Amino acid sequence: MRALLIPVLCLAVSGAAMGKKPKTADEKPVTELTEAARPSIVTITQIGRGGSHEALGTGFVISADGLIATNLHVIGNARRLQVQFVDGKLQDVTEIHATDPLLDLAIVRVARKDLQPLPLGDSTQVKQGQSVVALGHPQGLEFSVVEGVVSAFREVEGTRMIQIAIPIEEGNSGGPLLDREGRVQGILTLKSLIKENLGFAHPINELKLLIDKPNPIPMERWLTVGRLDPKRWLTLMGGRWTQHVGIIHVEDSGDGFGGRALCLAPSEAPTLPFEATVTVKMDDESGAAGLVFCSDGHNQHYGFYPSGGKLRLTRFNGPDVFSWTILADVPSNAYRKGEWNTLRVHVDDKKIQCYVNDALVVEREDDVLRGGCAGLCKFRQTEANFKNFAVGASLGRQEISKELTESVKRELEGFLAKPAERDTTVEKLATEPVVARSVLEDRARSLEEQAASLRKLEKEVHRRSVTVELVKLLEQPAEKTDLLRAALLIAKHDNADLDVDAYVRLVERMADELRGDPAVKKDTDAAAHRLVSYLFEENGFHGSRGEDMKNLSNSYLNEVLDDREGVPITLSVVYLELARRLGIKDLHGVSLPGRFMVGFDRKVEGKKETTLIDLFSGGKFLKPLEAETLVMDSAGMALEDKYLEPATPKAIILRMLYNLASWKPEQSLGYLDLILAIEPTSARERFARAMMRARSGDIAGAKTDLEKILDEQPRELDMERVEALYHSL
Numbered sequence: 190m191r192a193l194l195i196p197v198l199c200l201a202v203s204g205a206a207m208g209k210k211p212k213t214a215d216e217k218p219v220t221e222l223t224e225a226a227r228p229s230i231v232t233i234t235q236i237g238r239g240g241s242h243e244a245l246g247t248g249f250v251i252s253a254d255g256l257i258a259t260n261l262h263v264i265g266n267a268r269r270l271q272v273q274f275v276d277g278k279l280q281d282v283t284e285i286h287a288t289d290p291l292l293d294l295a296i297v298r299v300a301r302k303d304l305q306p307l308p309l310g311d312s313t314q315v316k317q318g319q320s321v322v323a324l325g326h327p328q329g330l331e332f333s334v335v336e337g338v339v340s341a342f343r344e345v346e347g348t349r350m351i352q353i354a355i356p357i358e359e360g361n362s363g364g365p366l367l368d369r370e371g372r373v374q375g376i377l378t379l380k381s382l383i384k385e386n387l388g389f390a391h392p393i394n395e396l397k398l399l400i401d402k403p404n405p406i407p408m409e410r411w412l413t414v415g416r417l418d419p420k421r422w423l424t425l426m427g428g429r430w431t432q433h434v435g436i437i438h439v440e441d442s443g444d445g446f447g448g449r450a451l452c453l454a455p456s457e458a459p460t461l462p463f464e465a466t467v468t469v470k471m472d473d474e475s476g477a478a479g480l481v482f483c484s485d486g487h488n489q490h491y492g493f494y495p496s497g498g499k500l501r502l503t504r505f506n507g508p509d510v511f512s513w514t515i516l517a518d519v520p521s522n523a524y525r526k527g528e529w530n531t532l533r534v535h536v537d538d539k540k541i542q543c544y545v546n547d548a549l550v551v552e553r554e555d556d557v558l559r560g561g562c563a564g565l566c567k568f569r570q571t572e573a574n575f576k577n578f579a580v581g582a583s584l585g586r587q588e589i590s591k592e593l594t595e596s597v598k599r600e601l602e603g604f605l606a607k608p609a610e611r612d613t614t615v616e617k618l619a620t621e622p623v624v625a626r627s628v629l630e631d632r633a634r635s636l637e638e639q640a641a642s643l644r645k646l647e648k649e650v651h652r653r654s655v656t657v658e659l660v661k662l663l664e665q666p667a668e669k670t671d672l673l674r675a676a677l678l679i680a681k682h683d684n685a686d687l688d689v690d691a692y693v694r695l696v697e698r699m700a701d702e703l704r705g706d707p708a709v710k711k712d713t714d715a716a717a718h719r720l721v722s723y724l725f726e727e728n729g730f731h732g733s734r735g736e737d738m739k740n741l742s743n744s745y746l747n748e749v750l751d752d753r754e755g756v757p758i759t760l761s762v763v764y765l766e767l768a769r770r771l772g773i774k775d776l777h778g779v780s781l782p783g784r785f786m787v788g789f790d791r792k793v794e795g796k797k798e799t800t801l802i803d804l805f806s807g808g809k810f811l812k813p814l815e816a817e818t819l820v821m822d823s824a825g826m827a828l829e830d831k832y833l834e835p836a837t838p839k840a841i842i843l844r845m846l847y848n849l850a851s852w853k854p855e856q857s858l859g860y861l862d863l864i865l866a867i868e869p870t871s872a873r874e875r876f877a878r879a880m881m882r883a884r885s886g887d888i889a890g891a892k893t894d895l896e897k898i899l900d901e902q903p904r905e906l907d908m909e910r911v912e913a914l915y916h917s918l
Contacts, residue, residue: 216320217370217371219336222369223324223332227275227324229250229307230332231247231250232248232273233282234271235269235270236270246362248263248272249363249373250304250306251306253304254304255298256298260376261290262362263363264282270282272297278301280300281299281408284297285298285405285411285729286405288404289395294376294399307371310373311394315339315368315375315392317341319368320368321353321355322337322366322367322368323353323364323366324365325364337353338354340352345389350391351375353389362378363376364377373393374392398734404730406727410728417430418432420456421454422452422453423453424453425445425450425451425453425486426451427444428442430450434687434751435686435687435691435692435747438574439478439575442570443568446510447568447569449568451481452564452565452566453564454562454564455486455562459536459563462535463536463580465480466578466584467531467532468530468532468575469530469573471573476496476567476568476570477495477496478494478571480494480534481564488506488508489507489558489561490566493534493543493551495532496568498526499520500518500521500524501515501518502516516551516555519551523550524545529576532545533545533547539554547585597625601629604646616653619654622650622653622654625650629646655678659678659863660867663838672769672838672841673692673762676746676841677689679744680747692750696767702723706719709773714791714800716776720771724808730754732760732804739852743755743759744845744852746762749763750763757804760804760805761787762778762841764776764808765777776788776789778835778836778840778841781820783819784819784824787802799833820832839867843864843867846860847864858881858882870901870903872901872903875898876898876906878894879891879914892915895914
């Protein structure tokens, strides 16, 4: 379906009404609806660099005190947004009040209190064949209206959309779709490339989720979402550089000749000899993107990058084509088109060596440029992703001794001959995870028929090494345990490319912003309130909305930090780790049934009372009665004193893993492995793993788990059932 659709910025200026039904008593003429709604429809303009107008869109007023609804792609990554009303007044957007990337919806705020909101309907009541009216400002022109009917309801990338028989042309997304009683039932979002009289709108009830649970971000902080760390990166010559899940993404043509754009790391200026490396993936092999080095911070530098399927080394001595020298342009079998490729350069005082996936492809004597810094580059309209950028003395693949190589090969041969002995193989290879992953990847590519099995083994080796690191962390005393790193390791368990240290540094930078704040230094109560305002009012953190609670992104702490959206426990971990870095010692996790929270104790009339903070609700401070009611409503249980005890880092990590195992049963085996590594006495989880292993064909593993249960005879399990299952295997 997505292949047939494109984002639109406009509403048709005209169009014939289709499929009219007889009017009911409440239906209004289109002329009357238009006149009533006109003051509520606005034009939204993105203001770019130098005040240029980059895009136009439509929005509509949903509250008298300045809230306006539109599409998220209408506001994009604008440095500034301006709203124009029907009376001609212009207002700057002061806040991005709420956003949802999946639904492509946004709410913005302007500083105006005299607005006329449109009434919102109930999109569950919309019927096929119902007459509807769409309003907007096509391409920033005068207000227009077009009438049509609801033709169907469609699933588009997992989202239910209203399909409308209305001609939509390029110009103005974000306009309202009204029923004939003047209520908004949808927000125009997509158009069809196949038929003219076919468009799509998001149901208005989805917007209500954002209204009920906003994630406000002041306009001056909006551009920090996905922004590269300015302390590390310096971008030159344009291009749009963003970062998400530890991967840097670039799009849009640069201002340099050939559409060149640079992203430099001045703080990591190397000394000779040095190496620089990055792993890159391009959307189009006709483009070019890769490494830049020996840069003077302006127009002089070397570049090493894939271009047109070849590997190119170039020298730029100035801003134009006349100062550009191609030193090498060669093909290489080591380069993998359409995939991630690791580029590396070795630079000494006379020579430059260039590698792709550790294969030497270029070696040139050239000493024209030296010094400066390294970074990333892209050319033309290329969209590219970068990860694992580094500068250092030696960054090549770890030298593998002949003995170690032969040892790994023997383990692989043993595994291929007897896959049932997988656990033994994983245990041995996990002691050298870097070497093992490297050898396994090479072998997998050369043995196509066994690639799937080898990649699975590689994943298990990675996960085992992460498990060892996580268990070691949690063996520390609670007060010394790095909860942030432990939570990030859960995400790394599923994503081998995750840079844990990068996200630790991110939280440390957040703490630096608050370190001198008077409220943080005052007392626990004042500090707790200040952390809430910092996260939820200034930076847009918010609880997940609607049915998205069980999305894995909400449990991966790196994505919670990137998207500023999470579930109670991950939002609490961010809050607690920020507090720990600021020296606020009295805040602790509270593992309530049905809702994880943060709490701190204080004396009230000589008695200890725990104040609870519900981070999922935007950092609401709960009174005891409110907490009791919430626990009863969410878990059907009474709030007992034992639930108010501080949760240890180990308990927090286990609760995160229990969530993942229960939310994603089809992939719970990996989470059960982690749980049992951390808490080997968890009999219920061991039995669950035995069942999972048996269903997946790992009979030996299932029997091992059941034998341990039968040896320990835990009271919480039905031992007759365990024994019957064991004998059936």
